[in-house]
Amino acid sequence: MSHPSSHASQRIIFLIASGLSTAGSFAGITAKGWILMDETKAPMVLALNFAALSLPTILVSGPAGVRTDRVGCERVLIQAQWALLCASLLGALSIPIFDGQAQVWMLLASTLLVGIAGAYELTARNKYCALLVDDNSELAPFLTSFSVVFNVGKLMGPLLGGLLITLAGPATALTLDAATYLFPIASVIWLLNPKTELEERSAPGKKASLRVAWRECGSTLRHVLMFTGLMCVVGFFHPGLGPLIAARELGNAPMDLAAFTSVLALGSIAGGLLLQRNSHRFCRRPSLTLAGFALVTAVAQLGMAIGGDVPFLLAMTLLIGAGTAGLLSSSNLITQVGSTQILRGRMAGLGQIAFLGGGGLSSLIAAQVTVTFGLQATFTISGTLGIVLALLEIWRRGGSVLTEVRSV
Numbered sequence: 489m490s491h492p493s494s495h496a497s498q499r500i501i502f503l504i505a506s507g508l509s510t511a512g513s514f515a516g517i518t519a520k521g522w523i524l525m526d527e528t529k530a531p532m533v534l535a536l537n538f539a540a541l542s543l544p545t546i547l548v549s550g551p552a553g554v555r556t557d558r559v560g561c562e563r564v565l566i567q568a569q570w571a572l573l574c575a576s577l578l579g580a581l582s583i584p585i586f587d588g589q590a591q592v593w594m595l596l597a598s599t600l601l602v603g604i605a606g607a608y609e610l611t612a613r614n615k616y617c618a619l620l621v622d623d624n625s626e627l628a629p630f631l632t633s634f635s636v637v638f639n640v641g642k643l644m645g646p647l648l649g650g651l652l653i654t655l656a657g658p659a660t661a662l663t664l665d666a667a668t669y670l671f672p673i674a675s676v677i678w679l680l681n682p683k684t685e686l687e688e689r690s691a692p693g694k695k696a697s698l699r700v701a702w703r704e705c706g707s708t709l710r711h712v713l714m715f716t717g718l719m720c721v722v723g724f725f726h727p728g729l730g731p732l733i734a735a736r737e738l739g740n741a742p743m744d745l746a747a748f749t750s751v752l753a754l755g756s757i758a759g760g761l762l763l764q765r766n767s768h769r770f771c772r773r774p775s776l777t778l779a780g781f782a783l784v785t786a787v788a789q790l791g792m793a794i795g796g797d798v799p800f801l802l803a804m805t806l807l808i809g810a811g812t813a814g815l816l817s818s819s820n821l822i823t824q825v826g827s828t829q830i831l832r833g834r835m836a837g838l839g840q841i842a843f844l845g846g847g848g849l850s851s852l853i854a855a856q857v858t859v860t861f862g863l864q865a866t867f868t869i870s871g872t873l874g875i876v877l878a879l880l881e882i883w884r885r886g887g888s889v890l891t892e893v894r895s896v
Contacts, residue, residue, distance in 0.1 A: 725853070763818055
């Protein structure tokens with residue numbers, strides 16, 4: 489068995505490779521958002537782009553979790569990363585080859601394929617993390633470290649994407665996005681040595697199904713998933729409508745969108761750091777943790793509805809980033825730490841259905857509300873509903889405790 493210090497260094501390698509990939513991904517997302525906004529000026533197209541990234545999780549995350557638990561997380565992780573590389577290259581190639589409506593459809597197709605491959609990558613990565621720790625107490629901090637690294641990449645990526653669009657054009661940003669997937673692929677194939685001999689795999693048949701994972705995970709984790717999904721449907725639309733929000737509040741230049749997205753990322757980093765430093769304590773009080781982060785998001789959305797000068801709006805944007813990052817990361821953390829290893833691939837799949845599927849629906853709903861009533865009304869409705877639901881959750885289940893955190 490590998491020495492504990494070797495696993496510590498491997499965790500650092502895995503985090504760095506994932507961070508580089510995340511920065512490239514958000515450079516590509518910024519480029520796609522700006523291209524679609526520039527080409528169409530249509531909120532629904534922006535919502536469709538985010539829906540193409542997130543809604544496949546409703547159909548794909550279940551099979552992804554089942555496959556991860558059956559054939560092994562390392563194998564699924566490598567396959568998914570190659571698929572992400574190919575899907576991202578499709579978006580990069582669409583810029584020089586197509587224009588107009590055809591280019592829009594190719595970008596949406598690229599996003600759809602990224603969403604499908606990403607569902608497999610995330611389910612496998614969550615279970616893979618448990619094979620790089622030497623003790624159960626290390627799992628929660630390691631999983632929350634991914635939240636911090638992810639959000640640092642989310643901070644740097646839009647700035648890089650906006651800069652590349654301005655200086656070299658969107659094709660360069662999308663090509664960079666594709667190229668960064670080579671880092672995690674190389675690290676998993678050649679640099680990491682996970683404890684695969686300890687991985688528990690489910691046997692073929694009915695016991696390997698998503699339904700069995702839902703039944704066996706327990707009532708507390710089922711409620712975590714349901715509350716997360718509900719709050720995402722209500723208020724997780726800013727990734728999809730980000731270009732529109734930035735254009736209305738800041739301006740239409742690529743760097744305006746980059747600045748808006750980066751402020752969201754700064755908030756996400758803050759939320760991730762708060763969760764990382766309190767990971768075990770936050771796990772024990774799941775409803776209070778989730779509702780607290782949801783309440784922060786909802787209050788900030790009401791602030792956006794009220795409006796104000798640019799510093800105030802950016803402060804609200806910062807809080808939205810912190811609240812949503814905390815909600816999503818803590819939901820993932822709680823469902824992973826609170827479930828047995830044999831269920832973790834499927835639990836990651838169920839988590840994706842909750843927050844990315846919910847976010848995709850939220851973007852479509854928010855886009856239609858924005859078209860009908862305006863962006864201010866969208867923030868007002870979302871913020872009000874979010875506050876009511878978060879306070880109700882705290883009142884009804886704020887004292888509930890996750891009583892059993894099982895071994896790795």
